Amino acid sequence: MVLQSSLKNCLQLSYVFRTPKAGFRNSTSGGLIIQSISNDVYQNLAVEDWIHDHMNLENQQVLFLWRNSPAVVIGRHQNPWQECNLRLLRQKNIKLARRRSGGGTVYHDLGNINLTFFTTRKKYERMENLKLVVKALKALRPQLDVHVTDRYDILLDRHYKISGTAAKLGRTTAYHHCTLLCNADKFVLSSVLKSPYKGLKSNATPSVPASVKNLFEEDPSLTCEMVLDAVAEEYATQHRIDHHITLINPADETVLPGINNKTKELQTWEWVYGKTPKFSVSTGFDMVYKDSVLDVKVDMDVKHGRIEVCNIDLPEQWLPPALCSELVKSLTGSKFCPNETTTLATMLLRVCPHDDELQSRWNLLCENLIMLM
Amino acid sequence: VCIHRVRSCSGIRFIKSKYVCVFDKSALKYSHQQRLFRTSAVSCGQIVQFKLSDIGEGITEVTVKEWYIKEGDSVSQFDSICEVQSDKASVTITSRYDGIIRKLHYNLDEIAYVGKPLVDIEIDASKGVAPEEDVVETPPMSHEEHTHQEIKGHKTLATPAVRRLAMENNIKLSEVVGTGKDNRILKEDILNYLAKQTGAILPPSPKAEIIPPLPKSETVPTDPKDKARKIPVPVSRPIVFSGKDKTEPITGFHKAMVKTMSAALKIPHFGYCDEIDLTQLVQLREELKPLAQVRGVKLSFMPFFIKAASLGLLQYPILNASLDESCQNVTYKASHNIGVAMDTEQGLIVPNVKNVQVCSVFEIASELNRLQSLGSAGQLGTNDLTGGTFTLSNIGTIGGTYAKPVILPPEVAIGALGKIQVLPRFNGKGEVFKAQIMNVSWSADHRIIDGATMARFSNLWKSYLENPALMLLDLK
Numbered sequence: 001m002v003l004q005s006s007l008k009n010c011l012q013l014s015y016v017f018r019t020p021k022a023g024f025r026n027s028t029s030g031g032l033i034i035q036s037i038s039n040d041v042y043q044n045l046a047v048e049d050w051i052h053d054h055m056n057l058e059n060q061q062v063l064f065l066w067r068n069s070p071a072v073v074i075g076r077h078q079n080p081w082q083e084c085n086l087r088l089l090r091q092k093n094i095k096l097a098r099r100r101s102g103g104g105t106v107y108h109d110l111g112n113i114n115l116t117f118f119t120t121r122k123k124y125e126r127m128e129n130l131k132l133v134v135k136a137l138k139a140l141r142p143q144l145d146v147h148v149t150d151r152y153d154i155l156l157d158r159h160y161k162i163s164g165t166a167a168k169l170g171r172t173t174a175y176h177h178c179t180l181l182c183n184a185d186k187f188v189l190s191s192v193l194k195s196p197y198k199g200l201k202s203n204a205t206p207s208v209p210a211s212v213k214n215l216f217e218e219d220p221s222l223t224c225e226m227v228l229d230a231v232a233e234e235y236a237t238q239h240r241i242d243h244h245i246t247l248i249n250p251a252d253e254t255v256l257p258g259i260n261n262k263t264k265e266l267q268t269w270e271w272v273y274g275k276t277p278k279f280s281v282s283t284g285f286d287m288v289y290k291d292s293v294l295d296v297k298v299d300m301d302v303k304h305g306r307i308e309v310c311n312i313d314l315p316e317q318w319l320p321p322a323l324c325s326e327l328v329k330s331l332t333g334s335k336f337c338p339n340e341t342t343t344l345a346t347m348l349l350r351v352c353p354h355d356d357e358l359q360s361r362w363n364l365l366c367e368n369l370i371m372l373m
Numbered sequence: 374v375c376i377h378r379v380r381s382c383s384g385i386r387f388i389k390s391k392y393v394c395v396f397d398k399s400a401l402k403y404s405h406q407q408r409l410f411r412t413s414a415v416s417c418g419q420i421v422q423f424k425l426s427d428i429g430e431g432i433t434e435v436t437v438k439e440w441y442i443k444e445g446d447s448v449s450q451f452d453s454i455c456e457v458q459s460d461k462a463s464v465t466i467t468s469r470y471d472g473i474i475r476k477l478h479y480n481l482d483e484i485a486y487v488g489k490p491l492v493d494i495e496i497d498a499s500k501g502v503a504p505e506e507d508v509v510e511t512p513p514m515s516h517e518e519h520t521h522q523e524i525k526g527h528k529t530l531a532t533p534a535v536r537r538l539a540m541e542n543n544i545k546l547s548e549v550v551g552t553g554k555d556n557r558i559l560k561e562d563i564l565n566y567l568a569k570q571t572g573a574i575l576p577p578s579p580k581a582e583i584i585p586p587l588p589k590s591e592t593v594p595t596d597p598k599d600k601a602r603k604i605p606v607p608v609s610r611p612i613v614f615s616g617k618d619k620t621e622p623i624t625g626f627h628k629a630m631v632k633t634m635s636a637a638l639k640i641p642h643f644g645y646c647d648e649i650d651l652t653q654l655v656q657l658r659e660e661l662k663p664l665a666q667v668r669g670v671k672l673s674f675m676p677f678f679i680k681a682a683s684l685g686l687l688q689y690p691i692l693n694a695s696l697d698e699s700c701q702n703v704t705y706k707a708s709h710n711i712g713v714a715m716d717t718e719q720g721l722i723v724p725n726v727k728n729v730q731v732c733s734v735f736e737i738a739s740e741l742n743r744l745q746s747l748g749s750a751g752q753l754g755t756n757d758l759t760g761g762t763f764t765l766s767n768i769g770t771i772g773g774t775y776a777k778p779v780i781l782p783p784e785v786a787i788g789a790l791g792k793i794q795v796l797p798r799f800n801g802k803g804e805v806f807k808a809q810i811m812n813v814s815w816s817a818d819h820r821i822i823d824g825a826t827m828a829r830f831s832n833l834w835k836s837y838l839e840n841p842a843l844m845l846l847d848l849k
Binding site for chain 2: 075076077090093100101102103104121122124125126152165166167168169170171174203205275277278306330333334335338339340342343344345346347348349350351353354359362363366367370
């Protein structure tokens with residue numbers, strides 16, 4: 001049929017357009033493998049931003065290897081209150097970061113390795129990258145049962161997730177990054193990634209929970225260094241470059257001008273919490289005060305991480321109504337943040353005539369409210 | 374045969390969107406004539422529908438997650454328009470044109486389709502002919518993205534946005550050294566050229582644009598005209614400064630500060646200042662510091678100041694009191710809950726050490742450590758921040774000597790401690806010696822506290838600190 005032959009011809013034409021210089025499919029004229037010397041999640045995410053914004057990837061693709069000290073990383077459009085146990089994070093001093101790529105929430109520690117594949121937007125190909133990783137793992141330990149699913153996960157023994165994927169596409173460049181669980185703390189992982197929240201309504205991207213396993217559990221002789229090296233070697237082979245890993249310091253402004261500003265931006269409250277899509281909280285709690293139990297209902301709308309609308313339903317006259325309305329007025333427009341709410345609440349008490357009784361009631365209410373944040 | 378192919382290609386385009394990218398690439402060459410015909414019909418203020426370009430991997434629909442612009446905003450080519458998400462990939466969609474946004478076709482969280490209009494942009498006709506949009510994001514070296522400018526018989530590569538910037542500043546592109554690929558002139562090159570000419574402070578660019586690849590291997594050829602221009606000549610060009618005032622509502626923390634400070638200023642303050650010779654205390658602390666360290670506590674000067682204050686309050690309890698709203702009654706507080714002003718990222722917070730009257734200096738130091746680490750982590754609880762009866766503010770750690778502190782209601786007094794300076798002073802024998810001097814500035818509520826009381830309290834507090842052995846006598 002005329003139609004079919006035209007289709008075939010057009011497809012062949014696209015082949016040529018897609019790989020202009022080389023005659024065959026997966027080769028690029030150059031590649032670069034870099035590894036971060038830092039374990040700070042914000043610095044490493046900033047390196048990704050920097051490469052995405054400043055590097056010309058026409059003639060070379062880049063593989064970036066990095067590891068972080070304990071951190072929870074949420075996707076671009078996710079809700080941290082929904083995705084993890086913020087109180088536990090703060091107690092354990094685990095950092096919270098929001099990356100610029102999509103996808104779900106992951107837990108990083110030094111037993112997890114991160115791989116970022118940078119290409120031009122045209123050469124963005126997640127499946128190929130993941131197949132490269134699987135090939136590297138199999139080269140290292142042929143008996144490993146690892147494969148890539150169509151959801152871009154890598155599964156071990158057909159059942160356990162050892163890698164999750166996310167990607168970011170810009171105007172001319174793109175990157176695909178994935179995790180790889182070698183020897184992470186599964187106990188901490190499962191406890192921090194469980195949100196105690198009830199009554200949260202949001203359109204943020206939800207994470208899909210999965211059973212995870214470390215490569216180390218399958219083969220205790222495997223270390224992160226070995227896996228990193230294996231992936232680098234496979235990348236070098238496929239890109240026909242030297243198996244040479246360049247170390248970079250994410251704090252070095254001379255090599256990466258402007259990087260420290262990027263790092264700072266990733267740490268701001270406005271980015272980490274403020275970029276949460278609009279959500280509403282409709283919940284309540286019981287307060288035990290002296291001999292009675294009080295039922296309190298709270299409704300809040302949060303936009304850009306700030307309380308847009310606030311409603312607190314208390315038993316009548318338990319607190320002076322003037323003080324309560326002052327609290328609601330002050331909360332409106334302020335950050336949905338325990339620190340800010342604590343400061344606000346304690347300052348408000350100063351300007352209101354109070355005795356010890358009122359002070360303890362006030363503190364009880366505020367402590368409970370703060371637990372919601 | 375050629376024409377036949379075009380027709381069949383464009384026909385199939387709308388049936389199988391999967392093949393869109395393939396067809397368009399081949400159709401590029403052939404539809405060139407069609408395109409020119411269409412664009413010549415563009416008139417002033419033409420509204421162009423900017424369609425969502427191909428994401429790759431055969432994706433046909435995405436969710437709109439964030440808009441970076443709103444209707445009525447003006448955009449430049451390459452400015453970010455919105456963020457869309459598809460299957461774990463977050464994509465930044467950038468504008469193909471300079472113009473004004475006239476319509477957003479989707480709300481947040483709606484599904485947007487590849488190939489369908491995303492926004493309507495009104496293009497300013499004075500910029501010249503706008504390139505016809507494609508469904509496909511074309512590769513950087515394609516015809517649409519670069520407009521060649523023929524000046525003095527030599528082509529200068531620059532994007533329309535860069536050309537506009539040059540034109541607005543009366544710069545000839547031939548005089549600017551391009552540092553981009555193929556000596557393309559970038560926005561940074563124009564700004565650098567401007568800075569050299571006018572010595573103006575450049576506004577930071579809102580978003581990093583195409584910046585030369587790292588490392589730069591190509592040597593940039595210098596125009597002979599540039600060599601002659603090495604010496605900056607004062608120019609009558611207007612200095613370009615696009616900084617703008619920023620107004621934002623006061624919220625949260627600052628709102629609370631406004632309330633507290635407004636209430637505080639209703640209190641009639643009076644001040645009393647003095648200088649304390651801490652020479653002996655400095656020595657004492659040096660001895661005790663390692664002993665406290667062994668017990669796991671960092672010992673600063675504050676525990677001494679706090680304990681001395683509490684001993685003083687035992688003699689002058691009116692300074693640890695509270696005046697009621699109607700100024701009818703004074704409540705003498707039994708507990709000395711001494712607040713310590715802390716500077717955090719948010720601003721000023723004042724946690725207090727409870728019941729200092731029954732605490733040892735070491736216990737106070739230990740409690741201070743706890744409050745300080747919680748404070749810097751932003752994890753202080755309401756209990757630590759309420760119930761204070763008297764406050765000390767160690768502004769000296771940042772700097773300064775004398776201050777005029779503001780009383781924090783419902784308290785009636787506050788002390789601000791300056792920094793410790795080494796100054797020459799005369800001793801009893803009339804000799805000059807090196808003294809460690811710190812200044813203190815007290816403020817008190819003049820409705821219930823008079824100058825004499827404040828002075829006597831200050832003297833007692835001073836005597837404890839100048840001669841720590843005296844504290845031992847009165848220690849409870």
